Each structure stands twice: as C-alpha cells, then as structure tokens.
Amino acid sequence: xxxxxxxxxxxxxxxxxxxxxxxxxxxxxxxxxxxxxxxxxxxxxxxxxxxxxxxxxxxxxxxxxxxxxxxxxxxxxxxxxxxxxxxxxxxxxxxxxxxxxxxxxxxxxxxxxxxxxxxxxxxxxxxxxxxxxxxxxxxxxxxxxxxxxxxxxxxxxxxxxxxxxxxxxxxxxxxxxxxxxx
Amino acid sequence: xxxxxxxxxxxxxxxxxxxxxxxxxxxxxxxxxxxxxxxxxxxxxxxxxxxxxxxxxxxxxxxxxxxxxxxxxxxxxxxxxxxxxxxxxxxxxxxxxxxxxxxxxxxxxxxxxxxxxxxxxxxxxxxxxxxxxxxxxxxxxxxxxxxxxxxxxxxxxxxxxxxxxxxxxxxxxxxxxxx
Numbered sequence: 001x002x003x004x005x006x007x008x009x010x011x012x013x014x015x016x017x018x019x020x021x022x023x024x025x026x027x028x029x030x031x032x033x034x035x036x037x038x039x040x041x042x043x044x045x046x047x048x049x050x051x052x053x054x055x056x057x058x059x060x061x062x063x064x065x066x067x068x069x070x071x072x073x074x075x076x077x078x079x080x081x082x083x084x085x086x087x088x089x090x091x092x093x094x095x096x097x098x099x100x101x102x103x104x105x106x107x108x109x110x111x112x113x114x115x116x117x118x119x120x121x122x123x124x125x126x127x128x129x130x131x132x133x134x135x136x137x138x139x140x141x142x143x144x145x146x147x148x149x150x151x152x153x154x155x156x157x158x159x160x161x162x163x164x165x166x167x168x169x170x171x172x173x174x175x176x177x178x179x180x181x182x
Numbered sequence: 183x184x185x186x187x188x189x190x191x192x193x194x195x196x197x198x199x200x201x202x203x204x205x206x207x208x209x210x211x212x213x214x215x216x217x218x219x220x221x222x223x224x225x226x227x228x229x230x231x232x233x234x235x236x237x238x239x240x241x242x243x244x245x246x247x248x249x250x251x252x253x254x255x256x257x258x259x260x261x262x263x264x265x266x267x268x269x270x271x272x273x274x275x276x277x278x279x280x281x282x283x284x285x286x287x288x289x290x291x292x293x294x295x296x297x298x299x300x301x302x303x304x305x306x307x308x309x310x311x312x313x314x315x316x317x318x319x320x321x322x323x324x325x326x327x328x329x330x331x332x333x334x335x336x337x338x339x340x341x342x343x344x345x346x347x348x349x350x351x352x353x354x355x356x357x358x359x360x361x
Contacts (some may be wrong), residue, residue, distance in 0.1 A: 062266060062293060063333040082284040083331050083341050100268070100331075105314040106282035113314075119268065119291065124239065132237045146290050149205070149336050 028177045048143035053096065054153030059118030060085070060098055065153035070098065072143025074123055078136065080114055085145040088116065089128045096142050098154035099125055105135075112138060112165060187249035195270075197329055209337035212263040221328045221344035222253040223271070225343055226304050229357045230318045237312070244318035246352060248287070249304045254328060254344060256298040266293040268331040269300070275324045277317025286314075320354035 016024070042051040051072050055064040058167070072087055082084070099116040102124055106112040114137035117124040126134060149162075159166035163170045226249045234245040252271065257266060270289040277283060287307040292298055311318075318324075329343040 034347075055336065062291065063268065077313070081341075082272050082286050083329055085331070085339065102286045104282065104284040105280045107279070108281045127310075145339055147338050148334060 011049035024178050028174070030101075031177060039070045047073045047076065050096070050142050053098065054156045055098055056095060056157070057098075057116070057118075059120050060100070061120045063119055064098065064148070065150070066155050067151055068148045069152040072151075073146050074141060074143040077171075078144070079106070080112055081139070082114075086136075087117065087142045087145065088140045089142055090128065090133075090140070097125070097128065097171075098145065132148055150169075161178040199319065201260055205336045208212045208263050212334070213337065215261065215338055217255060217259055217330070217332050217342045218345060219254065219258055221346045222251070223268075223326045223328060223346065223348040224251040225249070225326065225348060225350045226251065226320045228352055230352045231358075232316070232319070232356045235312050237310075242316075244313040246308065246313070246315050247307075247357075248304075248311065248350075249306055250288075250326065250348075251304065252288075252300055252328065254300045256292065256330070259330070259332070260294055260298065263334045263337060264294060264332055265335050266291055266333045267298075269327050270330070271326060273311060273324055273326055274338060275321055276315070277313065277321065278314060279315045281318065283314065283317070285309070285311055285313075302313065318352050319356060320352060322351040323349060324351065325349050 006069040014096045029095060032146055043049060043052075053070050053072060055066060055068045055070060058066060062157070070085075070087070080101060082101050082104050085098060086101055087096050088100050089096050097116075099118045099121075101114050104112060112172075115126070127138070159169065209334060227355045228246065228248045231245045231247070232242050233245055234240050234243070251270075258270075268289065269293055273283075273287055275283050287309055288299045288305075289308060290300075311348055325347050326349075327347045329341060332340050332342065
C-alpha cells in the first residue's frame with residue numbers, strides 16, 4: 001500500500017485539515033462553474049450557439065490558418081450578405097465549416113438561401129453539402145465571424161490530435177488547483 | 183519558493199500578458215479606420231443566355247456574361263494591422279422572384295506587400311453569373327460594386343464597400359450563338 005506521504009506533492013494535501021480540503025474542492029467547483037457561466041453568458045450576448053471557434057482547416061488560407069481563433073455573433077435581424085464569413089453546420093458532419101458567402105438570393109418574405117466557398121478552394125461548397133443540398137439556409141448558420149486572433153487556438157488542436165496530452169493537461173490543472181494554497 | 187519552475191512560470195505568464203496587451207493595443211490603434219477608397223467599374227459587354235444550370239438542377243436558368251474594367255488604388259487601406267484584403271465584385275439586382283440577389287462575379291486576395299493597384303480592362307468574370315430563375319433578361323438595373331473584407335493581424339473583420347459603382351442592363355433577347 002502507498003502512503004500519501006510517498007508522493008511529495010500530495011504531502012500538501014495531508015497537511016491540510018478537513019475544512020481546508022472542503023475549501024479547495026469548493027474553489028475548484030467555483031472555477032469550473034465560472035467558466036461555464038462565461039461561456040453560456042457569451043452565448044446569450046452573441047446569439048450564437050458557439051461564440052468562439054477554432055479554425056480547423058486550411059480552406060480559408062491565407063486569411064485564417066489552423067489554430068486561429070474566431071469570435072462569432074449570430075443576430076437574427078442581421079441579413080446574410082455576400083463577402084461575409086459564416087460558420088455553418090452540414091447534416092451528417094460533426095465539425096462546423098468556416099467559409100465565405102458567394103451568392104445570396106432573398107425573397108420578399110425574408111426567406112434567404114445562399115452558397116459558400118472557401119477562399120483557398122477552387123470550387124464552391126456544393127460538394128461539401130449534404131447529398132442533394134444546393135443552398136444553405138439561415139438555420140444552418142452557427143455564427144458569422146466578427147473578430148479574429150491568430151494562433152491562440154493551437155492548444156485546442158494539439159489536444160484534439162493527441163488525446164493523451166489533453167488528459168495530462170486536465171489532470172495537472174485539476175491537481176494544481178486542488179493542492180495549491182493561497 | 184524560488185525554484186526554477188516557479189521562475190519559468192512567472193516569466194511565461196508575464197510574456198503572455200505583455201503580448202496580449204500589445205496585440206490589443208495594435209487592434210485599438212486601427213479600430214476606427216474607415217478603410218474607404220474610390221473604385222471605378224465599367225462593363226464593356228453584356229449578354230444573357232437561357233441554358234440548363236447543371237450545378238443546381240436541370241432547369242433552364244438565365245446565365246449572364248459580362249466583361250468589365252476595374253480600377254482602384256488600394257495602397258491607402260494597408261496599415262500595420264492589415265494582413266490581407268479580400269476583394270470581391272458583386273452584382274446586385276432585384277427580380278420578380280427575389281427581392282435581393284447578390285452574386286459574386288470576381289474576387290482576389292491582396293496580401294500586404296503585394297501590388298495593391300488594380301487596373302484591369304475587359305476581363306472575364308471568375309464565377310458564372312447564374313440567376314436563380316429567369317430574372318436577368320432585360321433587367322435594367324444590375325449594380326456592380328467592389329467591396330473588401332479586411333483581414334487584420336488581430337481584431338475585427340470589417341466588410342467595406344468601395345465608393346463608386348456601375349449600373350448596366352442586360353439585352354432583351356437571349357443570345358443563341360456559342361461563345
């Protein structure tokens with residue numbers, strides 16, 4: 001059997017009394033719930049189900065590279081127009097796509113259909129859409145790109161590519177928060 | 183607690199915050215630019231055909247052909263927080279079936295350091311000018327505009343329409359001959 005004292009870093013834990021231990025766990029809970037609150041709050045403010053996305057492909061190069069961060073809004077009253085960079089979901093694909101609007105046809109009653117294309121692609125996106133789908137509708141849109149920060153999302157991409165790295169980081173962070181004393 | 187790790191951690195955290203502050207400053211210095219400049223567009227030739235649009239269905243749709251001239255000096259749009267401009271020329275018009283139609287006919291990426299003076303004469307469109315139906319023939323109010331999407335190093339992604347547009351009309355007869 002291991003004694004807790006065998007691990008030097010757990011020595012901290014042993015020196016804490018019960019109250020301190022509870023406090024550390026509550027602290028950890030606070031951090032998790034604040035992060036969740038910020039994310040959900042952003043969803044309300046921007047109207048987008050995913051207000052911050054990481055660019056996962058090179059189809060918008062040289063504007064956006066893999067690992068760049070985009071801030072999205074999705075206000076109902078803003079019309080879809082050409083030139084805009086939209087993030088949309090296709091039925092049967094898990095990963096949303098970030099591409100530019102190439103064509104828009106809008107009816108009198110506001111019903112709009114549009115076609116997209118990646119800046120770095122030779123052809124429009126009809127080949128990417130679901131079989132038989134020719135146009136996108138407003139309901140396919142997750143958000144429109146409003147702000148841009150380079151490189152910041154690369155950590156997410158590393159985590160997705162190497163799941164072990166993700167668990168290591170999560171475990172380290174969790175441990176740090178639990179044993180770190182102010 | 184002056185271990186190597188804690189020092190490395192402090193330096194790393196400080197570097198990150200300095201870089202974040204500098205990036206935000208860089209964005210602030212250019213946040214209020216209007217990114218505007220003048221553009222000259224002209225069409226030389228315009229004709230319209232009525233042919234099957236195999237990219238959507240087999241129905242016959244109106245397909246416009248134009249050649250156009252385009253002049254603009256975009257050097258004034260570049261500053262230290264502009265990584266590239268995405269230029270696109272749009273045809274905008276109204277038809278019976280659709281209140282708003284926008285079709286991008288041509289686009290171009292200009293990165294910082296590239297030649298930013300545009301001077302084309304009699305060039306063809308890059309994309310097909312398909313209408314969503316039969317609204318191009320004898321349509322007398324097709325507006326061509328050049329707009330650009332400014333891609334910064336970090337910051338907002340403004341979409342600006344250049345000053346100056348061009349209106350033209352399509353003939354009232356479909357062209358039959360092969361191009």
